[in-house]
Amino acid sequence: xxxxxGHFALILAFATAIxxxxxxxxxxxxxxxxxxxxxxPAATAQFALTGFAFAALTVAFVTSDFSVALVVANSHSxxxxxxxxxxxxxxxxxxxxxxxxxxxxxxxxxxxxGGNLPERLRARVLAVQASIGVAFYxxxxxxxxxxxxxxxxxxxxxxxxxxxxxxxLAFHPxxxxxxxxxxxxxxxxxxxxxxxxxxxxxxxxxxxPWTLAAWLFLTIGIALGSWWAYYELxxxxxxxxxxxxxxxxxPWLFAAALLHSAIVTxxxxxxxxxxxxxxxxxxxxxxxxxxxxxxxxxxxVHAFANDPERGVFILMxxxxxxxxxxxxxxxxxxxxxxxxxxxxxxxxxxxxxxxVLLAVAAMVVFVGTLWPLIAEMAFGRxxxxxxxxxxxxxxxxxxxxxxxxxxxxxxxxxxAQGARVLRQLWPAAALAGALLLLGYALGAGRSAxxxxxxxxxxxxxxxxxxxxxSRSGRGALGARLARLRRLPRADWGRGLAHGGLGVxxxxxxGLLAWQQEDIRVAEIGDSWSLGRYEITLDAVRExxxxxxxxxVGELSVRQNGTQVATLLPEKRFYPVAGMPTTEAGIxxxxxxxxxxxxxxxxxxxxxxxxxxxxxxxAWIWGGAILMALGGALSLTDRRMxxxxxxxxxxxxxxxxx
Amino acid sequence: xxxxxxALALVAAPAFAVEPDxxxxxxxxxxxxxxxxxxxxxxxxxNESIDESNSGVSRDLRLMVRERLVAxxxxxxxxxxxxxxxxxxxxxxxxxSGANLVLWLAAPLLLVLAGGVAFVSIRxxxxxxxxxxSEEEEAxxxxxxxx
Numbered sequence: 001x002x003x004x005x006g007h008f009a010l011i012l013a014f015a016t017a018i019x020x021x022x023x024x025x026x027x028x029x030x031x032x033x034x035x036x037x038x039x040x041p042a043a044t045a046q047f048a049l050t051g052f053a054f055a056a057l058t059v060a061f062v063t064s065d066f067s068v069a070l071v072v073a074n075s076h077s078x079x080x081x082x083x084x085x086x087x088x089x090x091x092x093x094x095x096x097x098x099x100x101x102x103x104x105x106x107x108x109x110x111x112x113x114g115g116n117l118p119e120r121l122r123a124r125v126l127a128v129q130a131s132i133g134v135a136f137y138x139x140x141x142x143x144x145x146x147x148x149x150x151x152x153x154x155x156x157x158x159x160x161x162x163x164x165x166x167x168x169l170a171f172h173p174x175x176x177x178x179x180x181x182x183x184x185x186x187x188x189x190x191x192x193x194x195x196x197x198x199x200x201x202x203x204x205x206x207x208x209p210w211t212l213a214a215w216l217f218l219t220i221g222i223a224l225g226s227w228w229a230y231y232e233l234x235x236x237x238x239x240x241x242x243x244x245x246x247x248x249x250x251p252w253l254f255a256a257a258l259l260h261s262a263i264v265t266x267x268x269x270x271x272x273x274x275x276x277x278x279x280x281x282x283x284x285x286x287x288x289x290x291x292x293x294x295x296x297x298x299x300x301v302h303a304f305a306n307d308p309e310r311g312v313f314i315l316m317x318x319x320x321x322x323x324x325x326x327x328x329x330x331x332x333x334x335x336x337x338x339x340x341x342x343x344x345x346x347x348x349x350x351x352x353x354x355x356v357l358l359a360v361a362a363m364v365v366f367v368g369t370l371w372p373l374i375a376e377m378a379f380g381r382x383x384x385x386x387x388x389x390x391x392x393x394x395x396x397x398x399x400x401x402x403x404x405x406x407x408x409x410x411x412x413x414x415x416a417q418g419a420r421v422l423r424q425l426w427p428a429a430a431l432a433g434a435l436l437l438l439g440y441a442l443g444a445g446r447s448a449x450x451x452x453x454x455x456x457x458x459x460x461x462x463x464x465x466x467x468x469x470s471r472s473g474r475g476a477l478g479a480r481l482a483r484l485r486r487l488p489r490a491d492w493g494r495g496l497a498h499g500g501l502g503v504x505x506x507x508x509x510g511l512l513a514w515q516q517e518d519i520r521v522a523e524i525g526d527s528w529s530l531g532r533y534e535i536t537l538d539a540v541r542e543x544x545x546x547x548x549x550x551x552v553g554e555l556s557v558r559q560n561g562t563q564v565a566t567l568l569p570e571k572r573f574y575p576v577a578g579m580p581t582t583e584a585g586i587x588x589x590x591x592x593x594x595x596x597x598x599x600x601x602x603x604x605x606x607x608x609x610x611x612x613x614x615x616x617x618a619w620i621w622g623g624a625i626l627m628a629l630g631g632a633l634s635l636t637d638r639r640m641x642x643x644x645x646x647x648x649x650x651x652x653x654x655x656x657x
Numbered sequence: 658x659x660x661x662x663x664a665l666a667l668v669a670a671p672a673f674a675v676e677p678d679x680x681x682x683x684x685x686x687x688x689x690x691x692x693x694x695x696x697x698x699x700x701x702x703x704n705e706s707i708d709e710s711n712s713g714v715s716r717d718l719r720l721m722v723r724e725r726l727v728a729x730x731x732x733x734x735x736x737x738x739x740x741x742x743x744x745x746x747x748x749x750x751x752x753x754s755g756a757n758l759v760l761w762l763a764a765p766l767l768l769v770l771a772g773g774v775a776f777v778s779i780r781x782x783x784x785x786x787x788x789x790x791s792e793e794e795e796a797x798x799x800x801x802x803x804x
Contacts, residue, residue: 235674235709242704344779352779356771364764371751371760379756384698386706386749393764521677599676608677 003068006056007147010097013049013104014137016042020107020130024123028195036123040111043126046133047101047108054088054101057146061088067153070094070146076159076576078547086170087160092294092310093146095173099290100140102174102181103133106210110185117206124192125185132184135317143310159547159576168228176221176248180286182214183251186258187283187325190276194328199276199336204266207279209635211262215255216631222248223624234582236595236612238511238620241390246369247289253362254282257355264351268340268413271352273333278355280329284322285362291318292369343415350408354401361397368393402456402505405498406463410470424470428462435506442514453509460502468495493634500626503619510616523606531613533594534558540598540607548572553598553607555585569598593617674709676716681723690723693735697722698747706749 020042027035060068061084064077074091075084083090089098107129114122140146163169189207193199225245230238239245258278265275295311342348368385375381406428410421435458439451471491472480518530527536539554550572557565567585574581587594592615599608675694681687694708699715707715707722718739725735739747753761 237709240704338782341782342779344776349775349779352775353772356768356775360764360768360771363767367760367763371757375756375760381756382744382746383751383757384704384746384749385751385760386696386698386704388696388750389760392750393761397764397768519675519677519680602677 002056003060003065003147003149006053007145009049009056010053010137010141010147013046013053013100014134014141016046016049017104017130017133017137020046021127021134023127025127028120028123028127031120033119036119039123039126039130042130043104043107043111046130047104050097050101050104053147054097057094057097058085058088061085064157066155066157067149069148069150072150072154072157074160075157076547077156078576079160079165080546082167082170083160083165086164089173089177090160090164093140093144095177096136096140096144097146098174099177099181100133100136102177103129103136103184106181106185107133110188110210114206121192121196121203124195125188128188128191129184132188132321135320139310139313139317143313156576159574162548162572162574162577162579162581163232165547165574166228166232168224168232172221172224172228174221175217175224179214179216179218179221179255180248180251180289182210182217183255183279183283183286185210186214186255186279187321190279191325191328193276194325194332197332197335199265199272201266201269204262204275207275208259208262208266211255211258211279211282212631212635215252215259216628216635218248218252218255219624219628219631222252223621223628226624227621230617231584231586232581234584234597234610236515236584236593236614236617238508238617241368241387243369244293246365247292250362250365250369251282251286251289253358253365254278254285257358257362258282260351260354260358264340264348268342268348270338270340270342270348271355272336272338273329274355276333276336277329278359280322280325284318284325285366287314287318287321290314340414342413345411345416345418347408347411347413347416350404350411353404354408357397357401357404361394361401364394364397365390399456402460402501405460405501406466409463409467409494409498425463425466428459428466431462432456432459434458439513450509450513453513454506457502457504457506457509460505461499462502464495464499464502467498468492488637490634490637493630493632493637495630496633497627497630500623500628500630502623503626504623507616507619507621507623511614511620514615516613518609518611520609521602521604521606522609526606528611530611532559533564533613535596535611537607537609545572547576548574550583551598553585553596553609555596557587557594565594567594567596569596571598571600588618590618591615674711674715675719679716679719679723681727686723686726689732690719690726693722693726693732694719696736696749697739698749700743700747 020039023035023042024039027033027038057068057070059065060071061075062081064071064075064084066072070091070093071087074094075087079087087094089095107126110122110129111126114125117125186207189203189210193203222245225248226238229240230236258275261271261275261278264271291311291314294314340348368390371385372383375383406425407421410416410424432455436451436455439454442450468484468487468491469480471487472484474480516531518528518535520528522528522537524537524539527534529535534557536556536558537553538556541552541554543550543552550570552568552570555567555569556563557567565587567587569585570583572581572583573579582597585596585598592613595612595614595617597610599610601607675691681690691708695706697707697718699705699707699710699712699718701712701714702710705715707718721739722735725738730738736748745751751757751760
C-alpha cells in the first residue's frame with residue numbers, strides 16, 4: 001500500500017511542478033501577485049510529496065519488501081542495515097528519485113529563505129527550478145519507475161553490487177547529487193535574470209551562496225568517490241580519468257570558475273554576462289554528466305543500445321535546457337552592461353585568468369572524454385583517451401592556475417602594484433624553494449615532477465598564509481594576531497580553501513613520485529622488506545561476514561625491529577552476487593600509508609601479495625576536506641547568511657522592462 | 658555516480674593485475690614494463706590499462722611487453738607491436754596524427770583565444786572612454802566651471 005502511495009505522491013509532485021512552472025511565470029510577466037504567490041506553497045508541497053515518495057521507497061528497502069522489483073534487483077535480506085538504506089540510491093531509478101528529492105529540496109529552500117528576493121525574481125527562479133523538475137519527473141515516471149511491483153515476489157533479493165557495500169560509497173552519491181543539483185539553483189537564477197533582463201551586484205550576491213554550497217558538496221562527493229577507489233579497488237589509485245569521474249569533475253571546474261566570477265560581478269559589477277554564461281554552463285555540464293553516467297554511451301560506445309530510451313530522454317532534457325538557456329542568453333546578454341573598469345594588473349583581471357584557466361582545463365576534460373565518440377562517428381577511428389592523455393594535457397593548465405593563485409589573491413581591485421605583491425610573497429617563495437630542495441634531497445624519485453609538485457603546493461599554501469596575514473593590517477604582532485582572529489569568516493574560508501588546494505597538490509605529487517611497490521608470492525612466515533619497512537605474513541584464515549565469506553591475511557609490519565602495525569587485508573566473496581572484492585589492509589598516517597593487498601592462493605603454495613608504501617596519500621583527501629571546510633566557513637559568513645546587500649537593493653522595482 | 662562503481666565493478670573486482678610470476682628480475686626493465694603497461698588499454702575491458710586489468714588478454718599482453726623488452730626493443734617499438742595487433746584502440750594516449758590534432762590542440766587554442774579576447778577587452782576597457790571625457794565634454798565642463 002505504502003508503495004502505491006509513494007507512487008501516487010510522485011505523480012502529484014509531477015503535477016505540482018507543472019503548476020509551479022507555469023503559474024508564477026505568467027504571474028511575473030503580467031505582474032499578478034496572486035499568481036506569483038503560487039510558487040512558494042507549490043515548492044513546499046512538491047518537496048513534501050517527493051520526500052514522501054522517497055521515504056516510501058526507503059521503507060520498502062529497509063523492510064526488504066520483495067514485491068517491489070527494484071528492491072529485488074538491489075537488495076538482500078542479509079545485507080547490513082546501512083547498505084539496505086544506501087541501496088535505495090545504489091541503482092538508476094532510486095538515485096534519480098534522490099536527485100529529484102534534492103532538486104525539490106533546493107527549490108523549497110529558495111522559497112523559504114528567499115524572502116528578501118524581489119517578488120518577480122523569486123517567482124521566476126522557482127518556476128525555472130520547477131521546469132527542471134518537470135523534465136526529471138517525466139523521465140522518472142515514464143522511463144524508470146522505481147515503484148513497479150512484481151506479480152510473483154521471489155523468496156529473496158539479488159543483493160546490491162558488493163563493491164557498493166561500503167561506507168565511503170554509501171554517502172558518496174547523496175553528496176554528489178547535492179552538488180550536481182545545487183548547480184540547478186545557479187542555473188535557475190541565471191535564466192530568471194535573463195528573462196528579467198537584469199544582472200546586478202544583488203543578483204550575484206544571491207547566486208554566490210547557492211553556487212558555493214553546490215561546489216562544496218561536489219568537492220566532498222568527488223573526494224569520497226576518489227577515497228573509495230583508493231581503498232576498495234585494490235590498486236591504490238585515486239583518480240582514473242574515467243568518463244564517469246570526468247562527468248563529475250567538469251561541473252566542479254565550472255562551479256569553481258562561477259564561484260570566482262560571481263565575486264567580480266558582486267563587488268565590481270563587471271563580468272556580468274560571463275558569470276551568467278558560466279552559471280548556465282555549470283549546470284549544463286552536470287546534466288551532461290548525468291547523460292554520460294546513465295546512458296552508458298561513453299563507458300562503452302555499444303552500451304548505448306542497451307538503454308536507448310533513457311539516453312535519448314536525457315539528451316532531450318540536455319538539449320532543451322542548455323539550448324533554451326543559451327538562446328535566451330544570446331538574445332539578452334548584450335543588455336548586461338558592465339560597469340567596473342579595471343586594469344590588466346588587478347584582482348578582476350586575475351580572476352578572469354582564473355576563469356579562463358579553469359574553463360580551458362574543463363575543456364581538456366570535455367574534449368578528452370567525448371573524443372572517442374566523435375572520432376568514431378566522424379572519422380571512423382576507434383580509439384581511446386585515457387589517463388596518460390589527461391595527465392599530459394590537463395596538468396599544465398592546473399599548474400598555471402596554482403602559480404597565479406597566490407599572486408591574484410593579493411592583487412587589489414582595479415589596479416594592483418605587481419612589484420609590491422611579489423615582495424609580499426617572499427615567504428611563500430621561500431617555502432616553495434625549501435620544499436623543492438627537500439624534494440631533491442629525498443631523491444627525485446621517478447621524475448623531477450615530485451620536487452616541483454611539492455614546491456607548487458608549498459607556493460599555494462604559503463600564498464594562502466600570506467593572504468591571511470596581509471589582511472591583519474599593520475602594527476605590533478599581538479595586535480595583528482588579534483585582528484587575524486576577528487577577520488570575517490569569508491577571509492578564513494578563502495585562505496582555508498586555497499591552502500587545501502595546495503595540500504592536495506602536495507599529496508598528489510608525493511604519492512606519484514615516491515610510492516613504492518612490491519609484488520610477490522608469500523608463504524606463511526615469509527618476510528620481505530619494502531622501503532624502511534619489514535613485512536611478515538603471519539597467518540591466513542577463512543572467515544564469514546553477514547553476507548560474504550572472506551580470506552583474511554594477517555601481516556605485521558616492523559620498522560627497525562619495532563612493530564608499526566598489524567594489517568588484515570581481505571579477499572571477500574559475495575555468494576549472492578557471485579562477485580569477489582578486495583579489502584586492502586591500510587595503515588594510514590600523516591606522512592605515508594602502508595597499503596597491503598592479498599591475492600589468490602598460488603599453485604605452488606603461498607599467496608600473491610602486493611605491498612605499497614604510499615607517501616602523503618592522506619594529504620590528497622585532507623586537502624579536499626580543507627577546501628570543503630573553507631567553503632562551509634565562507635557560507636556561514638554573515639554577509640552570505642543575511643545577504644545584507646540584497647535587502648538594500650531589493651526595494652528597486654523590477655517592473656520597468 | 659553509482660554507475661562509476663558499476664562500470665568499474667564489471668572489470669575491476671578481483672583487482673590484482675600484475676601477478677608475481679610476471680615480474681622481471683631486472684628492476685629497471687620492470688619499471689619500463691610498468692610504464693608501458695599503463696599506456697596500453699586492455700582490449701576487452703571497459704576502461705582499464707593492462708597494468709590494472711585482471712583479464713586474461715591483459716596478462717598475455719603484459720607478458721608480451723616484457724618479452725619484447727627483454728629482447729631489447731625500445732618503448733616505442735613495444736607499443737607499436739601491440740598497436741599493430743589490436744589497432745590504435747589500445748593506446749590510452751592517442752597520437753597527435755590527423756584528426757587527433759583537434760584533441761590535442763583544442764585546449765591550447767582555446768586558451769590562446771580566450772586569453773587574447775580577455776586581454777584585448779580589458780585593455781580596451783581600461784583605456785576606454787568611460788573615465789575620460791570627450792573634447793566636447795571637456796569644453797562643456799570648462800564652460801560650466803567658468804560660469
